[in-house]
Amino acid sequence: MSSLMFDFSSGNDPDVKPQDNAVSGAVCTYVVFDSDSEEADAEHPIMVLANEAGALLHHVSGNFLSPDKRTAFRFTQAGGQPQLADILRIDSRFTALLKWLGDNEINVRLSGRLGQDGFHVYKIREVDSGGEAKLSAEDGFLQFMIRRLLSSRALADVVDEEEEDLEGDDMKLTSLQSITDFLSCAGNTLPQNIRLWARRNLAVAKSREVSPEERRHAQRALSIMLDIQWKGDYFESIDPAEARRILDEELYGMENVKQRIIETIIQINRTHTLPSYGLLLAGPAGTGKSQAAYAVARILKLPWTSLDMSSIHDSEQLAGSSRVYANAKPGSIMEAFYAAGQSNLVFIINELDKADANGAGGGNPADALLTLLDNIGFTDNYMECMIPTGGVYPIATANDKSRISAPLMSRFAVIDIPDYTKEEKKTILLKFSLPKVLRRMGMQPDECVLTDEAADLVIERVQGTTGVRDLEQAAEHLAANALYRIETEKASQVVYDASAARRVLDA
Numbered sequence: 001m002s003s004l005m006f007d008f009s010s011g012n013d014p015d016v017k018p019q020d021n022a023v024s025g026a027v028c029t030y031v032v033f034d035s036d037s038e039e040a041d042a043e044h045p046i047m048v049l050a051n052e053a054g055a056l057l058h059h060v061s062g063n064f065l066s067p068d069k070r071t072a073f074r075f076t077q078a079g080g081q082p083q084l085a086d087i088l089r090i091d092s093r094f095t096a097l098l099k100w101l102g103d104n105e106i107n108v109r110l111s112g113r114l115g116q117d118g119f120h121v122y123k124i125r126e127v128d129s130g131g132e133a134k135l136s137a138e139d140g141f142l143q144f145m146i147r148r149l150l151s152s153r154a155l156a157d158v159v160d161e162e163e164e165d166l167e168g169d170d171m172k173l174t175s176l177q178s179i180t181d182f183l184s185c186a187g188n189t190l191p192q193n194i195r196l197w198a199r200r201n202l203a204v205a206k207s208r209e210v211s212p213e214e215r216r217h218a219q220r221a222l223s224i225m226l227d228i229q230w231k232g233d234y235f236e237s238i239d240p241a242e243a244r245r246i247l248d249e250e251l252y253g254m255e256n257v258k259q260r261i262i263e264t265i266i267q268i269n270r271t272h273t274l275p276s277y278g279l280l281l282a283g284p285a286g287t288g289k290s291q292a293a294y295a296v297a298r299i300l301k302l303p304w305t306s307l308d309m310s311s312i313h314d315s316e317q318l319a320g321s322s323r324v325y326a327n328a329k330p331g332s333i334m335e336a337f338y339a340a341g342q343s344n345l346v347f348i349i350n351e352l353d354k355a356d357a358n359g360a361g362g363g364n365p366a367d368a369l370l371t372l373l374d375n376i377g378f379t380d381n382y383m384e385c386m387i388p389t390g391g392v393y394p395i396a397t398a399n400d401k402s403r404i405s406a407p408l409m410s411r412f413a414v415i416d417i418p419d420y421t422k423e424e425k426k427t428i429l430l431k432f433s434l435p436k437v438l439r440r441m442g443m444q445p446d447e448c449v450l451t452d453e454a455a456d457l458v459i460e461r462v463q464g465t466t467g468v469r470d471l472e473q474a475a476e477h478l479a480a481n482a483l484y485r486i487e488t489e490k491a492s493q494v495v496y497d498a499s500a501a502r503r504v505l506d507a
Helices: 018-024 094-104 136-150 176-189 192-206 210-225 240-250 255-265 289-302 314-320 332-340 365-373 424-443 453-462 469-490 498-507
Strands: 004-007 029-034 048-049 059-064 072-076 082-091 106-114 117-124 278-283 304-308 345-350 376-380 384-389 391-399 411-418 448-450 492-498
Touching: 004 498, 018 192, 029 094, 029 136, 048 176, 059 094, 072 192, 082 094, 082 117, 082 304, 094 176, 117 136, 136 176, 136 192, 176 192, 176 210, 192 384, 240 255, 240 289, 255 411, 278 289, 278 314, 289 304, 289 345, 289 391, 304 332, 314 332, 314 365, 314 469, 332 345, 365 376, 365 391, 384 411, 424 448, 448 469, 453 469, 453 498, 469 492
Parallel strands: 029 082, 278 391, 278 411, 304 345, 345 391, 448 492
Antiparallel strands: 004 029, 048 082, 048 117, 059 072, 059 106, 072 082, 106 117, 376 384
């Protein structure tokens, strides 16, 4: 942690008492320090206030003075006179927020704890003039900005158990006033190019020299862009043993596949950046490609979003449409960022082998994917801004990799996923598919039992299909029949041998 001097007045010495400089106009009483803590607590405060008289307790209500006058907090104890507590230190991420709170004379309640060097503030809530909590919509905007500021240099997602600390997480910036305030207080949490883009679009949204349609598009684009938390591209190391445990939960067998997945992403432990290549999981339908992709998202501790290339018919669906059209809108890729709420995520691209085949006059969808996969930035036609993609990890699935173009293939580390053997399918049926179906139907494991011969029969019946989806369908058919018999015949248990299973499945 390093300390830097932040001085609103000219020539102030940090050791000079504030009152000695009062005649010169604005008085800055604090130094700023840099922090990358993603949580605020007594050890990692937002700011430290002077408390020589011991007047500050765990909670205190009041308002900050405008920094153009003095960097202090004004409060009144019950039945007393207004008092000032000078700000001694402040997290550099919060200086703009402090100015906004002071300039707008917003009443707040500070929560903190006494320390040897002053009152350590770790929570700021907006309150009314009587010190009572504001409506969630009003305080929620302040909490939204505080959470965004705390995470602006964070290395991982914030997981906070206190409900009141999360009130701002679902806040959406829609009005021009909230957008303006956010840029004033937390604009430095945005990448530089997006910050400049936001200022230009805010000018358009407020201008009366452009058409209402242009203003509407600019405001909508701002709302989308600023509601995304733009994270850095630093990633924590992964635990190989934990990664293996997660993969074992999602996939049965496939030892070589699991090993290749871990080997591909383990480089994060040295570079702390995502691998240069995404994953392409190629194999027959129903073999667990999607489950493997979800498992990787869990290992990386990232949200995931999916694109189904079988339903994408032109590049505009992915890259958005120009604002010159009244019905213009962002593309699926930008919408995925917005839905995830952050820039670091796993993109699961389903059926990549259909990307090249779907272009029909509107541009090849595969071309729009290439810029996303290159991790140098993606430009959406509606947003008109380069979106950083250094925190995007693409995982594609395909049934037939021979149908994927060479440019797309070169962006991935290819992992072939084979079909299961008969013995593997039998194990999956008895130990995974049937127990899963029984749990879903609220049945006990001993209420529906398959003998080995019945399991062999089921395997023979689905032998002509790939994957394990047909296994689960057969298991559900048998479990439903068992439940019917238990409910109507008052049986305590239904055991299926080969002949009984055949009668049910043939019905």
